[in-house]
Amino acid sequence: MSAPLLRVQDLRVAFPLRDSGDTLKAVDGVSFDVAEGETLGIIGESGSGKSTLGRAIVALLRPDAGRVELAGEDLFALPAPQLRRRRHAMQIIFQDPHAALNPRRRILDSVREPLDIAGEGSPAERTARALAMLARVGLDQAQAARFPHELSGGQKQRVNIARALVRRPRLLVADEATSALDVSIQADILNLYLDLQAEFGLTYVIITHDLAVAMHVSDRLAVMYLGRFVEVAPAATLEQAARHPYTRALLAAEPVALPSRLVTGARMPLQGEIPSPVDPPSGCRFRTRCPVAEPRCAAAEPAWRQVAPGHRVACHLVEGAAC
Amino acid sequence: MLTRRRSRVIRHRVAQAVPTLILVSLVSFLILHIGPGDPALLLAGEFPTEESIAEIRQLYGFDRPIWEQYLSWVGQLLRGDLGLSLQSREPVMDLILNRLPNTLLIVCYAMVIAFVVGSVLGIAAAARRGSLVDRVATGVATIADALPYFWLAMLMVSVLALDWQLFPATGAVRFLEDPLGAIWTATLPAIALSISGIAQITRQLRAAMIEVLASPFVRTLRAKGLSPAAILWRHGLKNVGVTLLTVVGLVFSGKIGGTLLTETVFAIPGTGSALIQAAINKDYFVVQGIILMLAVLVFLVNLVVDLLYAVLDPRVE
Amino acid sequence: MAVPLLQVEGLELALRAGRSWLTVVEDVSFAIAPGEAVGLVGESGAGKTLTGLALLGLLPRELFRAAGRVRLEGEDILSLPERALRRLRGRRISMIFQEPMTALDPVFTVGEQIAETLRAHTGLSPVAAKARAVEALAEVGIPLPARRAEDYPHQLSGGMRQRVMIAIALACEPRLLVADEPTTALDVTIQAQIIDLLLRQVSARGTALLLVSHNIGVVRECCSRVVAMYAGQVVEDAPVDALLERPLHPYASGLLRSHPRFAPHRARLPSIGGRAPAPGAMPSGCRFAPRCAHRTTGCEAPQPLLPLEGRAVRCHRAAALDLPGAVP
Numbered sequence: 021m022s023a024p025l026l027r028v029q030d031l032r033v034a035f036p037l038r039d040s041g042d043t044l045k046a047v048d049g050v051s052f053d054v055a056e057g058e059t060l061g062i063i064g065e066s067g068s069g070k071s072t073l074g075r076a077i078v079a080l081l082r083p084d085a086g087r088v089e090l091a092g093e094d095l096f097a098l099p100a101p102q103l104r105r106r107r108h109a110m111q112i113i114f115q116d117p118h119a120a121l122n123p124r125r126r127i128l129d130s131v132r133e134p135l136d137i138a139g140e141g142s143p144a145e146r147t148a149r150a151l152a153m154l155a156r157v158g159l160d161q162a163q164a165a166r167f168p169h170e171l172s173g174g175q176k177q178r179v180n181i182a183r184a185l186v187r188r189p190r191l192l193v194a195d196e197a198t199s200a201l202d203v204s205i206q207a208d209i210l211n212l213y214l215d216l217q218a219e220f221g222l223t224y225v226i227i228t229h230d231l232a233v234a235m236h237v238s239d240r241l242a243v244m245y246l247g248r249f250v251e252v253a254p255a256a257t258l259e260q261a262a263r264h265p266y267t268r269a270l271l272a273a274e275p276v277a278l279p280s281r282l283v284t285g286a287r288m289p290l291q292g293e294i295p296s297p298v299d300p301p302s303g304c305r306f307r308t309r310c311p312v313a314e315p316r317c318a319a320a321e322p323a324w325r326q327v328a329p330g331h332r333v334a335c336h337l338v339e340g341a342a343c
Numbered sequence: 344m345l346t347r348r349r350s351r352v353i354r355h356r357v358a359q360a361v362p363t364l365i366l367v368s369l370v371s372f373l374i375l376h377i378g379p380g381d382p383a384l385l386l387a388g389e390f391p392t393e394e395s396i397a398e399i400r401q402l403y404g405f406d407r408p409i410w411e412q413y414l415s416w417v418g419q420l421l422r423g424d425l426g427l428s429l430q431s432r433e434p435v436m437d438l439i440l441n442r443l444p445n446t447l448l449i450v451c452y453a454m455v456i457a458f459v460v461g462s463v464l465g466i467a468a469a470a471r472r473g474s475l476v477d478r479v480a481t482g483v484a485t486i487a488d489a490l491p492y493f494w495l496a497m498l499m500v501s502v503l504a505l506d507w508q509l510f511p512a513t514g515a516v517r518f519l520e521d522p523l524g525a526i527w528t529a530t531l532p533a534i535a536l537s538i539s540g541i542a543q544i545t546r547q548l549r550a551a552m553i554e555v556l557a558s559p560f561v562r563t564l565r566a567k568g569l570s571p572a573a574i575l576w577r578h579g580l581k582n583v584g585v586t587l588l589t590v591v592g593l594v595f596s597g598k599i600g601g602t603l604l605t606e607t608v609f610a611i612p613g614t615g616s617a618l619i620q621a622a623i624n625k626d627y628f629v630v631q632g633i634i635l636m637l638a639v640l641v642f643l644v645n646l647v648v649d650l651l652y653a654v655l656d657p658r659v660e
Numbered sequence: 661m662a663v664p665l666l667q668v669e670g671l672e673l674a675l676r677a678g679r680s681w682l683t684v685v686e687d688v689s690f691a692i693a694p695g696e697a698v699g700l701v702g703e704s705g706a707g708k709t710l711t712g713l714a715l716l717g718l719l720p721r722e723l724f725r726a727a728g729r730v731r732l733e734g735e736d737i738l739s740l741p742e743r744a745l746r747r748l749r750g751r752r753i754s755m756i757f758q759e760p761m762t763a764l765d766p767v768f769t770v771g772e773q774i775a776e777t778l779r780a781h782t783g784l785s786p787v788a789a790k791a792r793a794v795e796a797l798a799e800v801g802i803p804l805p806a807r808r809a810e811d812y813p814h815q816l817s818g819g820m821r822q823r824v825m826i827a828i829a830l831a832c833e834p835r836l837l838v839a840d841e842p843t844t845a846l847d848v849t850i851q852a853q854i855i856d857l858l859l860r861q862v863s864a865r866g867t868a869l870l871l872v873s874h875n876i877g878v879v880r881e882c883c884s885r886v887v888a889m890y891a892g893q894v895v896e897d898a899p900v901d902a903l904l905e906r907p908l909h910p911y912a913s914g915l916l917r918s919h920p921r922f923a924p925h926r927a928r929l930p931s932i933g934g935r936a937p938a939p940g941a942m943p944s945g946c947r948f949a950p951r952c953a954h955r956t957t958g959c960e961a962p963q964p965l966l967p968l969e970g971r972a973v974r975c976h977r978a979a980a981l982d983l984p985g986a987v988p
Binding site: 558559560562563564565566567568569570573577578581582584655656657658 | 716746747748754759765780781812829
Binding site: 059065066172173174202203204205206207208210211214215229231232233235236237239255256269270272273274275276277278279280281282283287289290291293294309 | 703704817819820847848849850851852853855856874875876877878879880881901904905914915916918919920921923925926928929930931932933935985986987988
């Protein structure tokens, strides 16, 4: 593998809580690489820190420790003006397609705005580029002249994609970007993601709680629980040979729309609730809900083990080469 | 039903009150010193001489540093000594204690009227939004807000008291000596004083109740089979409790200021009319004492409101 | 099918739009047998939530007009006066909602909110209702129920609040529970717990369930039969497995096939294309026709819901088409 486009090293983000004086460790020591043109899926439930991680990757918030390198450049070591000039290379799209658009601006203006701020080309050129990008995501000139409230949820998400891509980023982070959409609309948007990736050579980080979506679009998947990754593997491997008890529980918990004869294995819902990231359990953070936890799980944090090429697990009960 | 968390909140609020009280005393103290010119000159009356000014300066300690004056003033204050009236040479504290019951009576009476009428109008308007009740209530609130209340006071005096002789036109009866008579006499001033409060409470409560009735949990209550009355009076009322408390606190503070005019119009020997008299007579220690007393009163109302928040709203942290 | 517990016949709901009425739900018919679990699926705007609310008479009368029949044990809900509806709600038919954060009154303890339902429908004393509320919390798997009964909603997690909602809804042992997206706002592992709980509770009581959901996976886990809606109409009513194996309506097939599970890894998903029509702009014929890959002559005519192979389908070509289902 060539040098990765995105390299995240031991990233930590904590939020101080005003009332109690505690800190919420949203992201607590996460490291990974994403190669140019690759899609990494990050799966997690609420409190996992996946959204915070997404914002830190695109430098929307400053981590307390660790590095985020884009094309070999440490983003947080850059002076502010230089970081600002790098921002067009990394874009993020959020879940709520409406909240991200100014309700008083026409679609075209919203999409043109990044070009206006950068001052790229003449006004006519900028308009032409914005319109071309809108056309590329499937919105015509008439729709470009409308206001956000005149579009459907799926169309607004297309506008957000167009705005994110109009300055040709190298990295696109999508944070639950299809979660609010109906299945049939979600299919259209996922297709668009895949087409645009092929066309522009984009690198994706797809953050979602939806296993099926993540598995479909990602080359590799990372499973996150209470601020840490617990398992990283190629998508197909994770679907068929997940090793971490939490990943297995997630896979088993997903209600599948298959005829009964194709549904294998009884469902064993995980007991208990997700612990608070303010006071995570000692040792392995999943141990309080883990069906196979042992005393040593409380004593020490599990080290990363390589169980197959590209498949790493952080669990005491999984055998494999230390890595 | 106070949890440990809530009693901690209450202790915190009370502790926060100390600096406020110090500030209140400081402002009252500075009233005399902040104005242009020498306070001794102000106190010396219309025909000051060099000697009288010097005498006053020494008598009141104006020749000492200002912080020393403040500390000794606070020391007197803590002993209940607000100085003597320049006019009557009567202790200011006695003057206030003598008049305060009359003031408190009309303020509390006005609050009861504003609270009852405002709550009923506000809730009825919210419950039947867009109906005749709603339009009448909103109309009453708008008119009540626009009316100059001293004009209304004078109108009431001339019609209800002088023409129809239903109520006494002026004066006050001591509450402790004749409670019923005192309330009777205080009715017209209390109504006049309550008008803007009625408007405020009606409007705020209506808006808050409409918002509560539109919240998703009301659908759950309907799905449970609760009657509209139970939803309105049990759940609606408890949910607007915090708003109601806030607006009642605000109205109360406003009423304390409103006594100045009301007492003057109705010739009630209260602290409000005394303040105006003292201001006209340049009776500085009376002005200072009454302002301090009114400020402490407003402060106490706000403290009680803050404490009640913690009791009323389970979400107060 | 045995004597139905609930029978919906030709339900039509119209929303007030200024002076005119906009039909948002039309010709909705289905039945639920005692103790049966039926799923009502469809995408946003299909009219499934409105249908659910109409079953309890919860749509505000000044905004909605209902026609047709909704019979609960023979009694027509649509013609009942509000007072009679109130006696019915929470006692014979209950409802739970999606938002666990906002569906409970924030200033009452959860124990009070359960006890209140009991007191509204039974002659229980306040003390007895409170004791029963604690039992109800225990039944829905809330640890330390006596302590939790004194908690306010904001002190509980989303999953716990949804358990409380279930306890409220089932407190008076209703015959039918309408659950509107009860797990949509929850995390996957919590969703699994709540589904589990919901199923155990309704089967223990013999309560029938109408599960309103956009998630066919959740419906498969909970229900034996599914009613699929599109643009305000029922398009297919079938046993869940039969619909998943071989849907008869092109929309049902398209919906199932657009799920990422059935496409090869990173391949384009077979999408339906286009958007559902808006109320007021409905096609006069088959409402799905403009998006349908199997459209032919005859689709311009309004489509009735017709029985076929023991199901009901709103497509004149259903017998002739062989549509793919949720089978890899």
